[in-house]
Amino acid sequence: MVVADDIRKLSPDKPNMSYSAQIGALEVENLSAWYGKTLAVNNVSMRIKTKAITAIIGPSGCGKSTLIRCLNRMHENSNNGRVSGSVKLDGTDIYDPSIDPVAIRRRIGMVFQKPTPFPTMSIFDNVASGIRLTRLWSRRNQLAEVVEKSLRHAALWDEVKDKLDRSGASLSGGQQQRLCIARALAVEPEIILLDEPCSALDPIATLKIEDLMKILAVDYTIVIVTHNMQQAARVSDMAAFMMIDDKCAGTLVEYDETSRIFTNPRDKRTEDYITGRFG
Amino acid sequence: MANFLTRRRWTNRLMIGLSGVAALIGMTLLALILGYTLVHGLSYINVDFLTNASKSVGEVGGGMRNEIIGTLILVGLASVIAIPVGLMTGLFLADFGSPNMASAFRFVADVLSGVPSIVVGVFTFAIVVKPMHSFSAFSGGIALAIIMIPIIARTAEEALRLVPVSQREAALALGITRWRSVLGVIIPGALTGIVTGIMLGVARIAGETAPLLFTALGSNFGVQGIFKPIGALPLQIYHFALSPFKDQQQQAWAGAFLLVVLVLLVSLIVRWLSRGKKY
Numbered sequence: 266m267v268v269a270d271d272i273r274k275l276s277p278d279k280p281n282m283s284y285s286a287q288i289g290a291l292e293v294e295n296l297s298a299w300y301g302k303t304l305a306v307n308n309v310s311m312r313i314k315t316k317a318i319t320a321i322i323g324p325s326g327c328g329k330s331t332l333i334r335c336l337n338r339m340h341e342n343s344n345n346g347r348v349s350g351s352v353k354l355d356g357t358d359i360y361d362p363s364i365d366p367v368a369i370r371r372r373i374g375m376v377f378q379k380p381t382p383f384p385t386m387s388i389f390d391n392v393a394s395g396i397r398l399t400r401l402w403s404r405r406n407q408l409a410e411v412v413e414k415s416l417r418h419a420a421l422w423d424e425v426k427d428k429l430d431r432s433g434a435s436l437s438g439g440q441q442q443r444l445c446i447a448r449a450l451a452v453e454p455e456i457i458l459l460d461e462p463c464s465a466l467d468p469i470a471t472l473k474i475e476d477l478m479k480i481l482a483v484d485y486t487i488v489i490v491t492h493n494m495q496q497a498a499r500v501s502d503m504a505a506f507m508m509i510d511d512k513c514a515g516t517l518v519e520y521d522e523t524s525r526i527f528t529n530p531r532d533k534r535t536e537d538y539i540t541g542r543f544g
Numbered sequence: 545m546a547n548f549l550t551r552r553r554w555t556n557r558l559m560i561g562l563s564g565v566a567a568l569i570g571m572t573l574l575a576l577i578l579g580y581t582l583v584h585g586l587s588y589i590n591v592d593f594l595t596n597a598s599k600s601v602g603e604v605g606g607g608m609r610n611e612i613i614g615t616l617i618l619v620g621l622a623s624v625i626a627i628p629v630g631l632m633t634g635l636f637l638a639d640f641g642s643p644n645m646a647s648a649f650r651f652v653a654d655v656l657s658g659v660p661s662i663v664v665g666v667f668t669f670a671i672v673v674k675p676m677h678s679f680s681a682f683s684g685g686i687a688l689a690i691i692m693i694p695i696i697a698r699t700a701e702e703a704l705r706l707v708p709v710s711q712r713e714a715a716l717a718l719g720i721t722r723w724r725s726v727l728g729v730i731i732p733g734a735l736t737g738i739v740t741g742i743m744l745g746v747a748r749i750a751g752e753t754a755p756l757l758f759t760a761l762g763s764n765f766g767v768q769g770i771f772k773p774i775g776a777l778p779l780q781i782y783h784f785a786l787s788p789f790k791d792q793q794q795q796a797w798a799g800a801f802l803l804v805v806l807v808l809l810v811s812l813i814v815r816w817l818s819r820g821k822k823y
Contacts, residue, residue, distance in 0.1 A: 371719030
């Protein structure tokens with residue numbers, strides 16, 4: 266494990282990133298999202314707990330993925346994607362017209378359902394890509410250190426340290442997904458969004474990612490979308506249950522500590538879903 | 545019932561048989577053209593043909609050295625103009641243009657690639673040769689570039705579109721701007737397809753004759769620079785094939801042989817390049 270002090274030492278250009286002034290507090294207020302005229306997420310408000318894992322669960326098509334894509338302004342890249350309401354990162358609305366979505370995505374990283382290593386790049390270049398292509402800074406020896414640090418942090422270093430120049434696509438699915446996590450960590454975000462990161466992985470690879478998430482939650486705020494209730498119960502501190510409302514739009518039914526959602530839910534619909542009566 | 549099945553079976557056999565015959569006819573024609581040209585050309589091609597300049601009308605001997613160099617220069621000039629323009633157009637069609645704009649531009653590109661090459665020649669004569677008061681290699685290059693641009697643009701577009709949306713989103717999620725992600729992730733991913741398109745364009749223009757009649761014109765004085773008339777293989781084949789002199793007719797065959805080999809070579813390079821396609 267790399268501790269916070271080491272990381273600060275490794276990137277003296279950005280001493281305050283991640284660990285002091287910017288704590289990565291994320292607050293969703295009255296958020297609605299559309300695809301064209303179709304309402305996909307209806308009026309969701311929730312405060313994301315920092316340095317913890319928040320799981321968003323619910324049946325297919327309930328707007329989980331759309332919601333998480335609104336948190337780093339990825340939704341607006343979808344077909345006719347549109348958002349109303351606000352998402353505040355450390356008190357600043359990321360949907361404010363003066364805010365550059367590119368800068369937001371640097372602070373809020375994202376890992377997708379299907380592993381997406383860049384197939385034309387080596388393992389090293391994959392991890393370095395975020396830094397290289399954003400020209401944050403790129404002194405060669407520093408880059409090597411950050412790549413190693415990120416790969417260690419993503420629990421992948423020991424498996425790939427001897428083949429950093431091999432293609433990222435040559436790794437197994439689980440390794441590819443951890444490579445994507447390492448790649449996201451390399452640009453030093455405060456928050457990491459994971460959109461069903463294990464749904465394309467086997468149980469053992471899934472377990473590794475889950476262990477990794479728990480370790481990362483010490484330093485990072487993590488939001489994970491999953492349709493696997495056991496996974497949510499295993500890893501998350503907070504859980505949000507979403508469902509389709511009468512207008513066929515996803516809505517937040519209940520948001521609470523995971524232990525409470527799974528043992529003593531307040532809403533009948535949550536209880537029905539948790540106990541497997543539908544979905 | 546049995547009767548019905550029998551009929552279906554026979555219809556099936558008939559259609560498969562017909563498509564086989566059609567394929568055979570196509571293949572036979574191609575083999576005849578290639579075989580005839582190669583057999584005829586091969587017997588007249590020799591070192592003198594490749595290294596000597598052409599002799600005056602009526603004199604025996606000489607070769608097409610100047611025309612070979614001329615074709616290389618014309619193809620080079622056309623490529624220098626058409627590759628950047630075609631690639632940028634492809635990027636606009638695949639990535640940057642709004643869907644409506646892109647489909648309008650795509651239509652224009654398709655129409656342009658269907659314009660008869662002699663029309664391109666006359667057009668270039670009007671806008672380049674006339675104002676400059678001179679036939680030139682430069683105007684020939686422009687005429688060939690006009691033919692090449694839509695080929696490159698459309699193949700580049702197809703290649704760029706094959707890069708999955710997930711790759712684009714992965715790059716955006718790292719806080720990379722669209723332009724940088726196009727340069728760093730999408731173009732490298734589509735590179736084999738883009739290069740294939742460029743080679744297809746080269747193969748197409750290398751044998752074009754009509755656009756050169758009004759632009760490059762042909763020259764008996766060798767290569768004198770890009771703002772002077774210049775010879776080209778297809779032009780010389782055209783002139784010599786119509787010639788009453790046996791020797792020039794034979795040289796036309798040898799030139800045709802060379803041109804076919806050139807195009808075959810380019811096609812082989814294309815096959816070789818696209819053998820390990822990533823998408």
